[in-house]
Amino acid sequence: MNPQFYTETVARKRPWTPTVGAPDPVREGSELCLQRALACRILELDVAGWLEEELSRSRLPEPVVAALRSNQADEARHDQVLNMAAAAYGWEHANEAEAKALRQEWLAHPDPPVVKAAVLESSVFFVILPILRRFGGVTLRVVSRDISGDETAHAAVNRQLSADLGYKFSPSLNRLRRRTVEWIVDPLRVAGDPQGTPEFWLDCSDSLLERGAAPQLRDTRRASMLAFFEVDNGRIPRYR
Numbered sequence: 001m002n003p004q005f006y007t008e009t010v011a012r013k014r015p016w017t018p019t020v021g022a023p024d025p026v027r028e029g030s031e032l033c034l035q036r037a038l039a040c041r042i043l044e045l046d047v048a049g050w051l052e053e054e055l056s057r058s059r060l061p062e063p064v065v066a067a068l069r070s071n072q073a074d075e076a077r078h079d080q081v082l083n084m085a086a087a088a089y090g091w092e093h094a095n096e097a098e099a100k101a102l103r104q105e106w107l108a109h110p111d112p113p114v115v116k117a118a119v120l121e122s123s124v125f126f127v128i129l130p131i132l133r134r135f136g137g138v139t140l141r142v143v144s145r146d147i148s149g150d151e152t153a154h155a156a157v158n159r160q161l162s163a164d165l166g167y168k169f170s171p172s173l174n175r176l177r178r179r180t181v182e183w184i185v186d187p188l189r190v191a192g193d194p195q196g197t198p199e200f201w202l203d204c205s206d207s208l209l210e211r212g213a214a215p216q217l218r219d220t221r222r223a224s225m226l227a228f229f230e231v232d233n234g235r236i237p238r239y240r
Helices: 003-012 031-057 062-089 096-108 113-135 137-165 172-186 198-210 215-219
Strands: none
Touching: 003 062, 003 137, 031 062, 031 096, 031 113, 031 137, 031 172, 062 137, 096 172, 113 137, 113 172, 113 198, 172 198, 198 215
16 A cells, blocks of 8 residues: 555645536536436435445554545535536435435445445446536536546546555446446437536546546546556546
């Protein structure tokens, strides 16, 4: 375990204050997908809880503890700004029941807590954020931009810690990840946009998890990820 990796990764985050502007038009054919993406905000605070579980079950060096504590604080800010965004659009309760059912599956899954956080942030949240940016207009693009810097660090820390502790994600968690993304993107139909289909984003999620990169997002400055649980400590995933 290289404590310097954790310190340097967290140091690259930038401070920001939750701010949401007035709702503006979203791309035709994307509204229900965007509603479902925002409904998954209920998982933000669960990520913080999983990190707390990992802190209680593992003896970790202080730099690692500090990184996890920093990331936990971010989750509260993410929850706040995403709630503000949902309220701005009048989507506070949209798709609530389905999102809660998925949340219960994530909570009940037996994989180690930091592994669940790593999978969720690397291949679900890193799909949600570029969807908000591409289809959500200025207001949701700003929200995505602010969260993205934090999530890049979170994914790096959680993947590296999973590797350092010898954890791997299970096939059943992989299936839950894919079902979650399928539910989010299933209603997406944006005519004339090659990224306006469910298949595009499912492929991105699969690629982010299985191959460590989503090259199909490179042209839109979305995400570039290192191989899952094969993190080189000299590199950090970044938005390009």
